[in-house]
Amino acid sequence: xxxxxxxxxxxxxxxxxxxxxxxxxAKSCRIIELAAIRIEKAxxxxxxxxxxxxxxxxxPEGEKIPDKIVELTGITDERLAAEGIPEGNAxxxxxxxxxxxxTLLVAHNAQFDLLFACEMLKRFTEFSESGDILxxxxxxxxxxxxxxxxxxxxxxxxxxPPISWRTK
Numbered sequence: 001x002x003x004x005x006x007x008x009x010x011x012x013x014x015x016x017x018x019x020x021x022x023x024x025x026a027k028s029c030r031i032i033e034l035a036a037i038r039i040e041k042a043x044x045x046x047x048x049x050x051x052x053x054x055x056x057x058x059x060p061e062g063e064k065i066p067d068k069i070v071e072l073t074g075i076t077d078e079r080l081a082a083e084g085i086p087e088g089n090a091x092x093x094x095x096x097x098x099x100x101x102x103t104l105l106v107a108h109n110a111q112f113d114l115l116f117a118c119e120m121l122k123r124f125t126e127f128s129e130s131g132d133i134l135x136x137x138x139x140x141x142x143x144x145x146x147x148x149x150x151x152x153x154x155x156x157x158x159x160x161p162p163i164s165w166r167t168k
Contacts (some may be wrong), residue, residue, distance in 0.1 A: 005115035007104060008040070008041035008047070010104075011100055011101075011102050011103060011138075012040060012073065012101030012103065012105070013038050013102075013103045013104070014038070014039050014081075014105075014106055015036055015039075015097055015098055015103055015105050015106065016036065016037050016106045016107070017037075017094075017107050017113060017117070018034075018035050018036075019031045019033065019034050019035075019112075019116050019117065020032050020069075020073045020075060021069075021116055022059070022065055022066060022069055023066065024112075026112075026115035026116045026118070026119045027119065030057070030059055030060070030120075031087075031090070031116050031117070031153045032056065032057055032069075032073070032075050032080060033054070033055065033057065034053065034054075034055050034057060034073060034120075035053065035055075036052070036094060036097055037049060037051070037052045038051035038097050038100075051096075053090075053093050053097065056075065056079060056085070057080070057085060057086075057087050057090045057091045058081070058084035058085065058087065059080060060087075065077050065080070070077075072127050078145065088123075090120065090140065091121050091124035094117065094120070095121055100135070103136075103137050103138075104138050104140060105134065105138070105139040105140070106139070107139070108141070108142045108143050109140065109143045109144070110139050110140065110141035111141065114134060117134065118134055123165070
């Protein structure tokens with residue numbers, strides 16, 4: 001694979017996503033914002049956006065966003081109350097985006113975002129009893145992308161070794 005478009009020879013879609021959370025522990029903290037975009041290859045070979053979401057997610061009753069997280073993200077309890085959706089709705093929207101064909105998940109610091117996404121999906125989807133919720137998907141961590149000698153080395157979890165794309 002020499003071109004990023006070649007990814008769609010292997011995958012039906014790529015979902016780029018990011019989370020904002022109430023802390024660092026996926027078991028005890030929650031996602032408060034989830035943004036995602038699904039890209040697929042059209043019949044003419046062009047890449048098209050087929051789904052998009054940017055959701056503020058309400059916390060369970062009585063939970064508050066820690067002051068440090070408000071400082072870092074700018075997301076407040078008031079904003080979640082006004083603009084947030086129930087976590088179950090967010091889980092369903094994300095699951096629908098991810099579980100449609102062979103999908104590559106892309107995130108910056110993917111391990112972090114994937115842990116939180118898994119915990120959310122376990123709580124609110126029919127996939128909750130299947131163990132590793134996102135195991136059908138491969139993922140690419142943009143944090144581990146490094147440039148050397150005109151190539152981008154991309155590290156991802158899949159059943160094959162990392163792939164290089166020419167960036168020039």
